[in-house]
Amino acid sequence: MNRSSLIIILSIVFSTAIFSHGVDIVTINGGTGIEAKYDTGDPISHAEITVYSPGNYKEPFQSGVTDRNGRFLFSPDSEGEWKVVINDWTGHGGTTKIKVGPNLKIPAGKTEKPLGRGMKILSGISVILGITGILFYLMAVRERERGSDAHS
Amino acid sequence: MHIPDGFLSLPVIISTTAVSASLLYPSIKKLDREIKPERIPLMGLSAAFVFTAQLLSFPVFGGTSVHLTGAVLISILLGPLSGFLITTSAVLLQAFLFQHGGLVTSGANVMNIAVIQSILGYYLFRVFPKRFYISGAFIASFSAVVVAAAVCAAELILSGTIPLKAGLIAMITSHLFAGLGEGFITVIILEMIRKLKPGLLHIKKI
Secondary structure, three states, X not given: OOHHHHHHHHXXXXXXXXXXXXXXXXXXXXXXXXXXXXXXXXXXXXXXXXXXXXXXXXXXXXXXXXXXXXXEEEOOOOOEEEEEEEEOOOOOEEEEEEEEOHHHOOOOOOOOXXXXXXXXXXXXXXXXXXXXXXHHHHHHHHHHHHHHHHHO | XXXXXXXXXXXXXXXXXXXXXXXXXXXXXXXXXXXXXXXXXXXXXXXXHHHHHHHOEEEOOOOOEEEOOOHHHXXXXXXXXXXXXXXXHHHHHHHHHHOOOXXXXXXXXXXXXXXXXXXXHHHHHHOOOHHHHHHHHHHHHXXXXXXXXXXHHHHHHHXXXXXXXXXXXXXXXXXXXXXXXXXXXHHHHHHHHHHHOHHHHXXXXX
């Protein structure tokens, strides 16, 4: 076999190796995800996100970081309850579940309005003052009983 | 720093809850013996203050947000045990009412916010002589927040929730800002009390 034949054969063999690393990228639509905010209203941006598929909450299906607006999207590939965990590495974060229906139907967005901050403060203060009032009353009764025991 | 449910592993939950619970019962008993009924409204108001302060957060460098605790301020005014119980009730109430901090992780949150800040912060403040009242209060508040952040980071790292190096850096740097804020607010409020109602600074510390 002469040298040129050898070169031609080797080129054919190695070019198939190059072909096996071809890449095809297409744009897709759809998917679901979350948008996370602190209760100040600021987005939880660039925070660690982990997505778990239904029935496998141990090995992550996907992990990444939220975008600048606190959002993260993914494409579920099976129906069931998906779990998303957000962690901002300062001790804040949370878990949410997304129910994906048959035919991978994506659920509508959550419209339930969370309790406003003013209401939270008001309800908390009310509970505290209520409990304080009860304690005050009970202690006063006890002091009075102690006082009357001392007299008798 | 209110750790949500699911962020801590079981050993960390058990150990932190054990620490908080073991301090809670004797504190309640001691306070019950020593406190007069007249003190209760003041404690209730302080609890309302701590509760409100912890719901106000501000964004810091790096995109996260932190919040004040008011724990050291209350301990300086009312004493470490009172501060501990007031802050504990505020933390538990936030968890039960609004899931600000998880239920299962309440033990850890109580340890980080009430045990470390109220109790340790108070004794740190007491290290300073009287003429350093204000600077002592500032340093105690600041340090208490940073120490609590470090302990919180350790809990999260041991649970595998945050990575060692990057997580520790994130926790400590964000809480350096929170510590400064806490120090300033504590000092400002103490000064206000000194000007407007100085008698409040001299009540018995329990």
